[in-house]
Amino acid sequence: MSMWPRQVFSLPVRAYRLLLSPWLGSACRFEPTCSRYALQALERHGALAGSYLAAGRILRCQPWCAGGCDPVPHERPRLFSRLLPSATVATEESSAAAPAKSSAQPSSLKSSGPLS
Numbered sequence: 001m002s003m004w005p006r007q008v009f010s011l012p013v014r015a016y017r018l019l020l021s022p023w024l025g026s027a028c029r030f031e032p033t034c035s036r037y038a039l040q041a042l043e044r045h046g047a048l049a050g051s052y053l054a055a056g057r058i059l060r061c062q063p064w065c066a067g068g069c070d071p072v073p074h075e076r077p078r079l080f081s082r083l084l085p086s087a088t089v090a091t092e093e094s095s096a097a098a099p100a101k102s103s104a105q106p107s108s109l110k111s112s113g114p115l116s
Helices: 004-024 034-060 078-083 085-112
Strands: none
16 A cells, blocks of 8 residues: 555644644643644554544544543544455454464474374
8 A cells, every 4th residue: 555645644744743833832632632643543544544533533622522542543433444345354354364374384284294
């Protein structure tokens, strides 16, 4: 998968962190801050799903919200896991394939080994 959409979408966030954030001060209600959350979401979930998560977080950041600890979720949002099932399935297959390989390997060694 190409990295350039993530980098393009992260440019405004990085510009905000470099140019505006020092002037505005730290007033974020959440941990990690909204800009750090946006960068982590873009890195973990790509341009579309990461932007969706970041926009939702920014919309939650308002005076009537309590804030608190709100890390980037490990799973893609349901909307994007349905739209892009191949990306979700690939991660599930790779995690399921690793234990299957390790359990299949000893049985193949037993049947083909000269010691049995």
